[in-house]
């Protein structure tokens with residue numbers, strides 16, 4: 001087990017700086033997710049931790065050791081990637097055993113480890129099968145088992161579920177969470193999918209253009225986004241954000257400088273007409289553009305003086321309605337002073 005510290009880490013490819021002065025502490029035993037849009041520098045960061053890529057400047061610490069000059073094999077890290085990289089001609093057992101044989105672990109010990117680990121990941125009945133006879137989820141488990149036999153200090157997982165279909169992905173998410181609990185080892189997980197990040201991580205680092213936007217628990221980044229990027233990135237549909245000037249007449253004077261106002265689609269209330277004149281809400285008379293029902297929930301797209309916005313509601317589509325009153329409790333509004 002180990003804490004990982006990235007200290008002033010930057011990475012340049014030729015002239016382009018793709019990771020910019022990262023300062024991150026990944027807690028020992030945490031499930032930390034690096035999340036952000038494609039190309040923001042997630043994989044490069046992971047690869048630097050693993051030693052597959054050399055940082056242009058800064059230090060990386062794993063446990064109490066500065067690993068800047070350590071090759072990947074000496075960092076005591078296990079990696080799992082989306083394409084599994086299994087040996088096709090070997091059985092499941094052969095795949096898991098390969099690294100152990102290389103390390104000259106005695107046969108008896110190898111057998112014991114394989115038994116233990118295949119039980120944890122549910123592969124006991126598949127040890128004699130070749131990878132092409134396995135489902136995507138089972139292959140992913142072999143890749144995990146192969147990483148686990150090394151008893152690493154840190155697991156690094158780069159989009160490991162992106163080749164699986166939606167149902168299996170959701171099942172594997174839950175299996176990975178359980179596996180992390182069982183092992184208690186530090187997991188560093190990369191994904192572009194904020195839902196995956198929110199559901200799996202106990203710590204989330206949101207990256208954009210090579211810089212950390214915010215780091216915190218899922219609840220922290222959802223409830224207290226500290227900038228517009230995080231606010232829009234976390235949550236589905238994305239937070240509605242509009243210019244303060246367009247609604248300021250409806251809001252009592254704010255003491256701070258505000259340029260933008262936001263609210264989450266799930267926090268607005270909908271009604272056909274104004275029922276009561278209660279204070280405490282930003283009320284926007286809106287035109288309905290579309291109502292898409294997902295069964296339990298309906299996504300309303302509406303237009304009003306602030307712009308086009310999305311509302312998520314358990315209220316089923318209003319029949320024949322063209323207009324709605326959208327009310328957002330003041331305490332559910334977010335204020336931003338810059339883009």
Ligand code: ADP
Pocket residue numbers: 013018036037038039040041042043044045
């Ligand atoms: P992410 O994992 O967030 O999608 P990456 O870390 O893979 O992003 O890439 C970040 C940026 O660095 C991208 O613009 C990518 O094109 C660039 N990049 C990654 N690897 C290399 C490389 N070996 N040579 C040059 N540019 C690279």
